[in-house]
């Protein structure tokens with residue numbers, strides 16, 4: 001962490017292809033740690049940070065600048081978990097650690113289908129996971145040392161991932177809060 005940053009708790013970014021389990025892990029972590037979970041795909045709507053609707057992908061288009069301006073003051077003191085299926089537009093200085101959730105293609109396919117995804121939306125999300133797009137995006141946007149892949153295929157993975165993040169937070173406090 002840069003010496004200029006004076007957070008008393010770390011900020012955590014959880015990213016990955018849609019359906020890999022970002023919300024589930026973030027919700028669990030927020031309950032266990034008291035950190036504030038910022039679920040950006042929902043908050044962007046609440047904060048009027050959408051700039052339109054993409055008919056082809058049937059999804060909203062983010063007003064990134066407005067969203068970042070809204071988030072900036074919230075990130076100062078730390079203790080935030082941000083969950084989003086993209087990671088290259090946040091300021092690097094915001095995060096102390098970045099987790100990229102990974103799910104096997106066949107498992108992810110079933111999860112997304114169950115959610116009603118079909119056609120191009122389904123195929124492109126599976127391709128996003130196959131080409132490890134979010135992992136590459138995270139590695140090129142943050143110091144590789146703070147980017148960690150977490151398997152998210154099963155309930156056992158979910159439990160061990162949450163345990164791992166909680167342990168990491170405890171260690172961060174020991175190392176950073178005097």
Ligand SMILES: Nc1ncnc2c1ncn2[C@@H]1O[C@H](COP(=O)(O)OP(=O)(O)OP(=O)(O)O)[C@@H](O)[C@H]1O
Nearest residue numbers: 018019020021022023024085152153154155157158
């Ligand atoms: N580790 C896991 N093992 C089994 N099922 C899981 C796991 N993680 C999440 N799930 C299930 O997969 C589905 C998608 O999870 P979730 O909504 O948390 O994903 P997401 O990455 O937040 O998706 P989005 O980016 O679209 O919000 C849910 O039904 C959830 O219960």
